[in-house]
Amino acid sequence: MSTSHPVIEIRALHKRFGAVHAVAGVDLAVERGELFGLIGHNGAGKSTLFKLLLGLIAPTSGDIHVEGKSLRGAAFREVRRHLGYLPENVVLYDNLNGRETLRFFADLKGVPRAQCDGVLERVGLGDAGRRRVREYSKGMRQRLGFAQALLGQPRLLFLDEPTNGLDPEGIREFYAILHALRESGVTILLTSHILSEIQQRVDRLAIMKSGRIQAVGTVQQLRESTDLPLKVSLRFARGDDGLQALLRTLPARTLRFDAGEATLQCTRQAKMEVLTALTALNGRVLDLHVREPSLEDVFLGHASEEPR
Amino acid sequence: MARLALRPIAVIAGKEFRDRVRNRWVLVVGLLFTAFALVIAYFGAAQQGTVGFRGIEITIASLTSLVIYLVPLIALILGFDAIVGERERGSLDLLLSYPVTRLELLLGKFLGLAGALAVSTVAGFGAVALLLARQLSWNDAWHYAGFVLSSVLLGMSFLSLAIAVSVFASERTRASGLAIALWFFFVLVFDLLLLGALVASGGAIGTDVFPYLLLLNPADVFRVLNIFTLEDVRVFYGLATVFPERLADPWLLGGVMSAWIVAPLCLAYWRFRI
Structure with a gap:
């Protein structure tokens, strides 16, 4: 450019x-x-x-x-x-x-x-x-x-x-x-x-x-700029119910926890702390995926603000 | 402000003209004029018990009555959606995003449509002149050419009004309504209003003002142009007493007709510019 x-x-x-x-x-x-x-x-x-x-x-x-x-x-x-x-x-x-x-x-x-x-x-x-x-x-x-x-x-x-x-x-x-x-x-x-x-x-x-x-x-x-939360999806071994208590200690909100899958929501600032904690659970967490806010989320976030 | 360029005007005019040739508008209108003119030339005096060509002056007088109704209507139909149609379809913004000014677009539209109207008028009436060629003297041909030219001018003046309508109207339907209203006003109502004013004022609006008021209507200018330049017809219609000789000058009336072409276009541009 x-x-x-x-x-x-x-x-x-x-x-x-x-x-x-x-x-x-x-x-x-x-x-x-x-x-x-x-x-x-x-x-x-x-x-x-x-x-x-x-x-x-x-x-x-x-x-x-x-x-x-x-x-x-x-x-x-x-x-x-x-x-x-x-x-x-x-x-x-x-x-x-x-x-x-x-x-x-x-x-x-x-x-x-x-x-x-x-x-x-x-x-x-x-x-x-x-x-x-x-x-x-x-x-x-x-x-x-x-x-x-x-x-x-x-x-x-x-x-x-x-x-x-x-x-x-x-x-x-x-x-x-x-x-x-x-x-x-x-x-x-x-x-x-x-x-x-x-x-x-x-x-x-x-x-x-x-x-x-x-x-x-x-x-x-x-x-x-919108400070919208990120979503972290993870897969774990079925029956590992103890994991839920552990997830509660993280700076994230648990949106879903069942059938071997969980979805967390955290701020951008807490992202690395959450990911580090989840990575340390190697073996118990089988897979994880971080989803950034989509442009649609960003747009709706800005569109709901009062005009500047 | 950008200087006027001929190229975009020619491109737009060329497209408008070609569109009318391709969709056979020019052919149909030309044939319509030929058919009407032939019927009038041969059967115009049927009411008086005679059939056949009776001379160019009477034929022109009969054709004048036809043209006054037909040509303004055709011109208004031709031009009423020139701009509003593009606007409604959504193509106006696209055209104006090109290196073309609004004045160039208006002029291109007008010239293209005027060309189509002029070709069909000249070809339509010209075909009749060819068919009658053996029966016409040079003087007759001159008069007939004047009639055809004034028909073209009449068409252009109403086309110019139609373009103005197409700029002022916000929708095609409104534009068509406005165009028909203009036709009624200039072709049917205007003369009635003048006559009404003449009668209501007990003749106070007399020969001083009356001829000038006729100039406010391009259809009347056309009528005067064709009837007052033909000696026999002028006497026949008995109008020589109400229309002064000095106003019956073909050049002056042609100038008035030209003003009727230019003025609505100027008005259209005034409204159309940003």
């Missing part, structure tokens, strides 16, 4: 729609080559923030700089040419085929039409390019939407719920492309409701609530 200026820089951003404060003072910086996730409940302000970042709506106040330039200034076209966007509910033109769709968007972006076939191939639609979009499945439409975002080798990608309608194989291929793009220095900002899907794949993420950024960081940093 580069240490140069952030690709996206947002300062004190506000957007009001009448009485609704959709974006309420957002400060955020996304570095070049980052795969950055934006998560939040419906109505948290993610889509509004996306629209502000794309220059589709004007902020009430605050600054947005993309690659150091304003989206609404003289560099408008230059910034847009290096930007790809996949909307949440991508609706393309049913009367065109896949190839014609890409050619239209390529023309609009000023990209050579010769790129279209390669991009179609890349998203797995090489054989479907001459079929009308109206015959496409939801997953194929999503792939075509992704293809138009990739036209012109963008330096910055905005992807709103990009895996909607994709099957597991499609999701895997999609993230493989994203990781390849990230390796080549493309900055990617994405939203997703499927938190388990993005927790292993994003570099950093921000949690939005009521128009504000509640927390920002790597998944691990966010876990640590």
